[in-house]
Amino acid sequence: MTGVAADFPADVPVQPELVTLEREGDLVWLTIDRPDVMNCLSFPTLRRFRTLLEELREDLSIRCILIRGAGTRAFCAGADLKERKTMPDARVPHFVRNIRALMDDVEAMPQPTVAVIGGFAFGGGTELALACDLRVASEQATLGLTEVSLAIIPGAGGTQRLPRLIGKSRAKDLVLTGRRIDANEAERIGLVNRVASADALEAAARELAGAIAANGPIAVRAAKDAIDRGAELAMQDGLAHEARCYERVLGTSDRLEALAAFAEKRKPVFKGE
Numbered sequence: 001m002t003g004v005a006a007d008f009p010a011d012v013p014v015q016p017e018l019v020t021l022e023r024e025g026d027l028v029w030l031t032i033d034r035p036d037v038m039n040c041l042s043f044p045t046l047r048r049f050r051t052l053l054e055e056l057r058e059d060l061s062i063r064c065i066l067i068r069g070a071g072t073r074a075f076c077a078g079a080d081l082k083e084r085k086t087m088p089d090a091r092v093p094h095f096v097r098n099i100r101a102l103m104d105d106v107e108a109m110p111q112p113t114v115a116v117i118g119g120f121a122f123g124g125g126t127e128l129a130l131a132c133d134l135r136v137a138s139e140q141a142t143l144g145l146t147e148v149s150l151a152i153i154p155g156a157g158g159t160q161r162l163p164r165l166i167g168k169s170r171a172k173d174l175v176l177t178g179r180r181i182d183a184n185e186a187e188r189i190g191l192v193n194r195v196a197s198a199d200a201l202e203a204a205a206r207e208l209a210g211a212i213a214a215n216g217p218i219a220v221r222a223a224k225d226a227i228d229r230g231a232e233l234a235m236q237d238g239l240a241h242e243a244r245c246y247e248r249v250l251g252t253s254d255r256l257e258a259l260a261a262f263a264e265k266r267k268p269v270f271k272g273e
Helices: 003-007 043-056 081-086 089-108 124-131 158-166 168-177 183-188 199-213 217-230 235-249 252-266
Strands: 019-024 029-032 064-069 074-076 111-115 120-122 133-137 142-143 194-196
Touching: 003 043, 003 089, 019 043, 019 064, 029 043, 029 199, 043 089, 064 074, 064 199, 074 124, 074 133, 089 124, 111 199, 120 124, 124 142, 124 158, 124 168, 133 183, 158 168, 183 194, 183 217, 194 199, 217 235, 217 252, 235 252
Parallel strands: 029 064, 064 111, 074 120, 111 133, 120 142, 133 194
Antiparallel strands: 019 029
8 A cells, every 4th residue: 555545554444425525616625524423533534535635735726625514513523532432442543643644634735725614623623624724614613622621632733733823822721721612712813714604604715715726826835835834943944945935936937927917907817837
């Protein structure tokens, strides 16, 4: 086995129906399709999700990836606790490694990612949202890193990504209490970028993704890299990384197209070249 498949025990089944893919022009929607269990992450779900991301990573004609949960009740309720309850002890480390790896896979995608949070996002569900570049939530959404209430801690990046996003003190408030917050508080503290009514959620997410997709795709990927890597470096090192990212766009046809479109007072047509 090679790639993602090699990370899973041989008896974890391939079940394409657990995470579905829908192409919409330059955009792709990935849907966790387990609404009966609040779209929680089982071993087979993780395998399907990571396999799709592995495939999409190479398709640079995709300009933005939107991630959502099926139904209106939940975005993702985290790990499948019923599965975990019956899981042999020797298997647990494999599961934990793969749920962590899923979040790393999402964060490392070259294309921007948008979490579309239509309901509950607890534990690993909030960690999945944190791994995305941007987050749009419905007014009915509820988020929380609730692991301490189960006598564990966030183990899929929550203790690291949350403080980097909203600050250490606010992150401790949420993680140490395990409390759940609504979409308005999440937006106020910077955990969520935009809030929309439940009926307008997908339209709001599509508008955000479309605004990203309308720009030069090579430039968007370079800007994402400049922010993601540069933000973890000292200022001078970050500036040097930004300069390297800038160099990627200088020789592109898209840059010349943008200049020509400006001079001709028309909308540019970017081809990702």
